[in-house]
Amino acid sequence: GAGVSQSPRYKVAKRGQDVALRCDPISxxxxxxWYQQALGQGPEFLTYFQNEAQLDKSGLPSDRFFAExxxxxxxxxxxxxxxxxxxxxxxxxxxLLAGQETQYFGPGTRLLVL
Amino acid sequence: xxxxxxxxxxxxxxxxxxxxxNCDYTNSMFDYFLWYKKYPAEGPTFLISISSIKDKNExxxxxxxxxxxxxxxxxxxVPSQPGDSxxxxxxxxxxxxxxxxxxxxxxxxxx
Numbered sequence: 001g002a003g004v005s006q007s008p009r010y011k012v013a014k015r016g017q018d019v020a021l022r023c024d025p026i027s028x029x030x031x032x033x034w035y036q037q038a039l040g041q042g043p044e045f046l047t048y049f050q051n052e053a054q055l056d057k058s059g060l061p062s063d064r065f066f067a068e069x070x071x072x073x074x075x076x077x078x079x080x081x082x083x084x085x086x087x088x089x090x091x092x093x094x095x096l097l098a099g100q101e102t103q104y105f106g107p108g109t110r111l112l113v114l
Numbered sequence: 115x116x117x118x119x120x121x122x123x124x125x126x127x128x129x130x131x132x133x134x135x136n137c138d139y140t141n142s143m144f145d146y147f148l149w150y151k152k153y154p155a156e157g158p159t160f161l162i163s164i165s166s167i168k169d170k171n172e173x174x175x176x177x178x179x180x181x182x183x184x185x186x187x188x189x190x191x192v193p194s195q196p197g198d199s200x201x202x203x204x205x206x207x208x209x210x211x212x213x214x215x216x217x218x219x220x221x222x223x224x225x
Contacts, residue, residue, distance in 0.1 A: 004157070031211060042118075042203050042215030043158065056212070091157055100146050100207055105157030 002026060004106035006092050012112045013082045021077045021109045023092030031098050032075050034067055035091040037108070043091050049075060050098050082113045117141050118206050120216035128224050133191040135219050137204035142185065144206040148213065149178060149189045152201045161202075162189070194223045 005024045013019050025032050031050055035043035036059075046065070048056040051072040060067070064082075069075040079086055089108040095101035119138045127133045135149075145166040150158035164171040164178045164187075171178050177190045187206075191198055201220050205213040 006157075033211070040217065042205075042217050044215070045212055048211055093157075095211070099211060100209060101211065102148070102160050102163065103211075103213065104160065105150075107155065107157045 004092055004094055004104055006090075006106040006109050008109060009107065010110050010112075012114065015083060015113055016081050017113075018078065018080045019082055019111065021079075021090050021092075021111070023075045023077070023106060025073065025075070025092070025094030026096075026104060027073075029094035029096050029104075031095040031101065031103075032069055033093040033095075033103060034075070034077050035093065035105075036061075037089040037091055039088075043105075046077070046090075079111075082111075084113050087111055087113045116217070117144075118204060118214050118216040120202075120204060120219050122219050123217070124220040124222070126222045126224060127194045129196055130193045133189075133194045133198065133221055133223065135189040135191075135202050135204075135221065137187040137189075137216055139185050139187070139206050141206075141208070142182075143208045145209055146207050147178070147180060147187050148205045149176075150203045150205065150215075151198075152203065152218070158203060191221075194221075196223050196225050199223045 034046040037043045045059040049069040064080045066078045091108045093103040093105045148163040149161040152158045201218045205215045207213045
């Protein structure tokens with residue numbers, strides 16, 4: 001389909017392991033966002049890309065979290081030395097333009113850290 | 115401090131009746147609001163939005179009302195259908211891409 005896709009859909013990691021989560025935004029969308037959604041909560045902003053530039057990473061909870069979008073399309077969120085509190089659903093969203101636009105979400109990756 | 119609040123975690127409504135989902139916010143600088151619907155194991159799907167210069171926006175069975183003086187937003191679904199059963203999130207932003215989401219309200223439409 002033409003929507004936002006994410007992989008893997010589910011990931012189980014042992015505490016201390018590194019993980020990489022992938023997002024394929026809608027083709028041609030300039031803006032890409034990562035959110036973290038804990039159980040029973042709404043999505044919380046992590047970081048924002050405009051094309052390949054990471055313009056805002058104010059929501060990343062620690063320096064163990066790193067995101068990139070090297071060619072302005074696919075993005076990867078990497079979490080190093082995972083901890084149990086990292087367990088959440090990680091959502092990717094994209095929007096056509098920059099600014100205050102409707103964001104279209106992918107299905108998310110559910111991460112469980114044991 | 116939760117800037118966007120959805121105080122009702124769940125709501126049950128009979129099919130064909132009106133569903134009213136509520137959202138309160140604390141920051142009067144918010145100027146754009148959205149509602150998203152989320153089914154299990156799927157990402158949130160955009161439903162409807164409203165700018166702070168309006169007090170109402172309609173799209174088919176969905177209407178969003180904005181009361182700026184009360185800092186209150188509501189989503190009306192008329193008539194409610196079983197397929198509307200989902201979790202609904204409101205979100206708000208101040209002139210930018212950074213949306214702040216509420217905690218969601220689970221709507222169950224009973225057939």
